[in-house]
């Protein structure tokens with residue numbers, strides 16, 4: 001049997017397909033080759049590299065998406081579940097944003113509109129920033145146990161699980177403000 005993929009070697013020469021050391025670099029947010037000093041090939045120090053191993057030089061690895069939708073939709077649930085405990089502070093931040101939006105609704109007019117827009121832009125910005133930066137460290141923590149492929153499969157499940165919870169939060173907050181607090185009933189003050 002002749003396999004066309006078998007490398008031709010001279011007698012006595014070891015038959016090794018070219019392999020290289022790779023690892024997950026938290027600064028590159030990707031699986032990258034590792035240099036002789038243990039740092040990533042793009043110049044990041046060894047402390048940035050997690051879960052090293054060997055792989056064929058032509059191996060292709062899954063790419064970390066730019067944004068982690070589970071982290072974007074429900075950061076205070078997604079974060080602690082991924083050992084990023086500080087994201088629990090999204091709850092008080094949301095409460096503060098809710099208060100600001102209520103104030104904006106009470107102000108009305110262009111000033112109220114401006115305040116509401118500013119609050120939503122800042123909140124959205126913080127959440128996008130979190131969703132773009134948190135996934136790499138979250139994976140680095142479990143990179144020894146999970147392949148990147150398996151992690152990304154798991155994260156897709158997380159995103160779909162967080163969507164109804166996020167929608168329920170928005171619906172409840174809207175109901176609370178409109179039906180219970182009568183925010184738009186015209187305080188005018």
Ligand SMILES: [Zn+2]
Nearest residue numbers: 025028040044
């Ligand atoms: Zn790197």
